[in-house]
Amino acid sequence: xxxxxxxQLRSVRRTAFAATSAxxxxxxxxxxGGGGGGGSSSGAPSGPVHIKVxxxxxxxxxxxxxxxxxxxxVQVDWVQAGVGQDEYTKLKTALKAGQxxxxxxxxxxxxxxxxxxxxxxxxxxKYGANEDKGNYVDWAWKQASDGDHVYAIPVDGGPMAMMYRxxxxxKYDLKVPTTWAQYKEEAAKLHKADPSAYMTDFxxxxxxxxxRQGLTWQAGSRPYTYSASKLPDIGVKLNDASAKKVYxxxxxxxxxxxxxxxxxxxxxxxxxxxxxxxxxxxxxxxxPGYLSSVAAKTAGKWRVAPLPQWxxxxxxxxxxxxxxxxxxxxxxxxxxxxxVARELFGTSEAAWKIGIDQAYxxxxxNPILNGAYFKSKKYDFFGGQxxxxxxxxxxxxxxxxxxxxxxxxxxxxDTSEVGKALQxxxxxxxxxxxxxxxxxxxxxKQGFKVSQ
Amino acid sequence: MSLLRxxxxxxxxxxxxxxxxxxRTPVAxxxxxGLSARTRHKGMGLLLVSPFLLLFxxxxxxxxxxxxxxxxxxxxxxGGDHFSWFANYKQTFTDPQFLSGVRRVVVxxxxxxxxxxxxxxxxxxxxxxxxxxxxxxxxxxxFMPYAVPAVIGALMWGFLYSPTFGPVNSISxxxxxxxxxxxxxxxxxxxxxxxxTWQWTGYNMIVLYAALQGLPREVYEAAKLDGAGQLQTAxxxxxxxISSAMVLTLMxxxxxxxQFFTEPRVLEHSASSVITPDYTPNLxxxxxxxxxxxxxxxxxxxxxxxxxxxxxxxxxLFVARKRSGLK
Numbered sequence: 001x002x003x004x005x006x007x008q009l010r011s012v013r014r015t016a017f018a019a020t021s022a023x024x025x026x027x028x029x030x031x032x033g034g035g036g037g038g039g040s041s042s043g044a045p046s047g048p049v050h051i052k053v054x055x056x057x058x059x060x061x062x063x064x065x066x067x068x069x070x071x072x073x074v075q076v077d078w079v080q081a082g083v084g085q086d087e088y089t090k091l092k093t094a095l096k097a098g099q100x101x102x103x104x105x106x107x108x109x110x111x112x113x114x115x116x117x118x119x120x121x122x123x124x125x126k127y128g129a130n131e132d133k134g135n136y137v138d139w140a141w142k143q144a145s146d147g148d149h150v151y152a153i154p155v156d157g158g159p160m161a162m163m164y165r166x167x168x169x170x171k172y173d174l175k176v177p178t179t180w181a182q183y184k185e186e187a188a189k190l191h192k193a194d195p196s197a198y199m200t201d202f203x204x205x206x207x208x209x210x211x212r213q214g215l216t217w218q219a220g221s222r223p224y225t226y227s228a229s230k231l232p233d234i235g236v237k238l239n240d241a242s243a244k245k246v247y248x249x250x251x252x253x254x255x256x257x258x259x260x261x262x263x264x265x266x267x268x269x270x271x272x273x274x275x276x277x278x279x280x281x282x283x284x285x286x287x288p289g290y291l292s293s294v295a296a297k298t299a300g301k302w303r304v305a306p307l308p309q310w311x312x313x314x315x316x317x318x319x320x321x322x323x324x325x326x327x328x329x330x331x332x333x334x335x336x337x338x339x340v341a342r343e344l345f346g347t348s349e350a351a352w353k354i355g356i357d358q359a360y361x362x363x364x365x366n367p368i369l370n371g372a373y374f375k376s377k378k379y380d381f382f383g384g385q386x387x388x389x390x391x392x393x394x395x396x397x398x399x400x401x402x403x404x405x406x407x408x409x410x411x412x413x414d415t416s417e418v419g420k421a422l423q424x425x426x427x428x429x430x431x432x433x434x435x436x437x438x439x440x441x442x443x444x445k446q447g448f449k450v451s452q
Numbered sequence: 453m454s455l456l457r458x459x460x461x462x463x464x465x466x467x468x469x470x471x472x473x474x475x476r477t478p479v480a481x482x483x484x485x486g487l488s489a490r491t492r493h494k495g496m497g498l499l500l501v502s503p504f505l506l507l508f509x510x511x512x513x514x515x516x517x518x519x520x521x522x523x524x525x526x527x528x529x530x531g532g533d534h535f536s537w538f539a540n541y542k543q544t545f546t547d548p549q550f551l552s553g554v555r556r557v558v559v560x561x562x563x564x565x566x567x568x569x570x571x572x573x574x575x576x577x578x579x580x581x582x583x584x585x586x587x588x589x590x591x592x593x594x595f596m597p598y599a600v601p602a603v604i605g606a607l608m609w610g611f612l613y614s615p616t617f618g619p620v621n622s623i624s625x626x627x628x629x630x631x632x633x634x635x636x637x638x639x640x641x642x643x644x645x646x647x648x649t650w651q652w653t654g655y656n657m658i659v660l661y662a663a664l665q666g667l668p669r670e671v672y673e674a675a676k677l678d679g680a681g682q683l684q685t686a687x688x689x690x691x692x693x694i695s696s697a698m699v700l701t702l703m704x705x706x707x708x709x710x711q712f713f714t715e716p717r718v719l720e721h722s723a724s725s726v727i728t729p730d731y732t733p734n735l736x737x738x739x740x741x742x743x744x745x746x747x748x749x750x751x752x753x754x755x756x757x758x759x760x761x762x763x764x765x766x767x768x769l770f771v772a773r774k775r776s777g778l779k
Contacts, residue, residue: 425637
């Protein structure tokens with residue numbers, strides 16, 4: 001359900017976690033929670049305040065070192081608490097238990113309303129976070145805040161684009177598609193020329209739910225109208241014309257066997273990316289890093305082009321993934337924790353260089369995003385292309401989007417229904433209606449006043 | 453092996469209250485001002501049992517009570533929390549997602565359990581009969597999968613089932629049979645059944661083999677004198693005599709099947725369009741709690757599942773004991 005940036009890592013974590021039953025997870029949590037608690041012993045006035053941070057990418061270690069070097073009163077203790085959903089599961093359990101949550105936690109944007117609704121997040125607006133508003137791209141700030149209430153500080157985003165194998169395109173004489181109609185034509189051409197090759201993979205797993213959401217976002221679908229300050233009202237419209245258009249389009253590609261249907265984040269999928277089975281990879285701003293690590297041997301063969309459009313010459317964009325730092329409601333040091341969330345990356349060029357060069361983060365911080373270093377950076381994996389000349393305009397072209405406070409349920413339901421269609425048990429045209437029906441019924445049961 | 457001891461005790465008379473009697477007789481009379489010997493021994497017993505009792509209360513009884521209490525409440529994301537009596541249970545037994553999960557594990561069990569236990573019995577009878585070095589190797593090899601943690605086993609099979617790398621696929625491909633997707637909707641239960649059978653056959657075989665080893669050898673001689681062949685000895689003597697061990701393995705397998713979780717959870721990763729969040733009742737309960745924040749409903753489902761397992765096993769044991777003529 002989450003669109004983690006490092007699915008290969010995630011796969012290891014997930015399977016390790018699979019072993020632990022629900023009960024065991026609780027015990028483990030208690031064990032980790034007991035040691036750190038809220039950080040330092042708050043009784044001691046001397047010495048720096050220790051802030052415990054949960055974040056998942058390994059390169060984060062250097063970012064923390066950078067922060068600790070430049071701050072005297074606050075020190076960060078980093079914990080790798082699992083990637084994406086694994087971390088959320090632990091966080092939700094700790095919040096439910098009333099103890100064991102970290103001070104600062106890395107959360108993807110789509111999780112924010114869910115955790116906020118269960119009173120798990122601190123309003124950083126009270127501690128000066130509103131000053132950062134101008135530093136971030138507008139759509140990202142809107143996802144992280146609700147008016148003057150600030151529930152997260154955006155870090156990175158996932159503006160979508162199309163990566164493609166330049167060598168294969170040349171070999172099969174394919175044109176780089178600028179519209180989805182063209183994309184389908186080229187897909188047919190490729191598959192005809194080589195039946196073992198596909199234009200791309202239509203992921204059928206939970207990871208891909210975010211991918212599908214990004215594509216419907218681009219198509220103009222706005223499934224939720226939600227604001228934490230207008231509870232219990234929520235608008236749910238998962239089956240509008242734009243969403244249906246996207247699902248039927250991909251359903252058609254699947255039916256005609258023009259795309260593969262392997263789950264993302266499986267060895268088969270990585271293999272497809274590196275063996276030339278897939279000619280394109282439609283992904284997000286973090287995708288280049290992901291691709292260059294799972295398909296390292298294809299270095300130099302890939303290029304990046306803008307996401308195909310529904311109308312020729314259009315400039316509609318969508319986002320897949322992206323994360324932020326939130327302060328949990330369990331923190332004993334709200335002021336210092338807010339400072340950590342704001343300044344771990346913030347507008348610090350030193351921290352961002354680590355993030356960009358080593359963790360392939362896509363910055364949402366305006367000065368970095370639109371700064372010369374990021375924009376003109378050349379990537380060897382993409383044959384020296386300045387790929388951010390594609391991604392940065394995409395990031396700036398994304399329009400606002402609300403997430404629901406039950407995103408996991410919505411993603412899971414979507415995944416199940418898409419799975420049924422993929423397995424030929426239901427029609428592609430009914431997927432959106434089925435999801436809409438289930439999600440609205442869940443939302444009503446959870447006490448929301450749903451308008452469709 | 454604690455299992456075997458347990459199995460033994462079901463076959464022989466239950467050792468009820470024997471130690472207490474034994475202890476009581478030698479010490480008699482009262483000490484001035486002290487407690488009676490009986491009371492003191494009782495106190496001592498309690499003291500000795502207390503570490504177990506504490507753990508039992510803290511890690512079994514208390515969580516059970518808490519889960520039950522949770523299952524009687526309903527807390528929604530927006531509506532708040534209230535006591536709802538048995539509404540969650542009512543929902544459980546009318547929930548199509550839960551019921552389809554139950555149906556799935558039942559179908560799974562009906563095919564997989566007899567197959568696996570049959571194989572285990574066959575293996576046990578063979579290694580009991582053949583006393584060569586080869587039998588030892590055979591025994592070890594069959595038992596080996598049990599030593600592999602379930603998660604690792606499922607992961608490994610996930611790779612073997614892979615449509616690109618899996619040997620099954622390349623073999624069927626080279627035979628011209630085309631692509632076999634072992635992770636597809638139609639074959640998933642079979643694929644899962646294969647993993648479980650692979651993992652547990654050896655374990656069950658060892659239990660049955662140990663029971664066979666415990667049988668008195670004279671019976672076989674008598675059978676031989678009466679002209680029984682090996683097959684007849686196996687069918688008429690060995691199998692009936694180890695029926696209690698068979699009941700035991702069946703019981704463990706039934707419980708395991710109803711709680712099916714690890715293998716689908718691991719394979720879910722590579723086939724999530726097939727293994728939905730409600731694939732098995734246990735998986736459903738897990739996802740309800742940790743992804744949909746429906747802790748109360750999840751508790752009700754877990755509790756219902758637990759009750760079904762408990763009552764089911766009890767009835768099964770009761771019936772099986774009568775039928776197989778066990779005490």
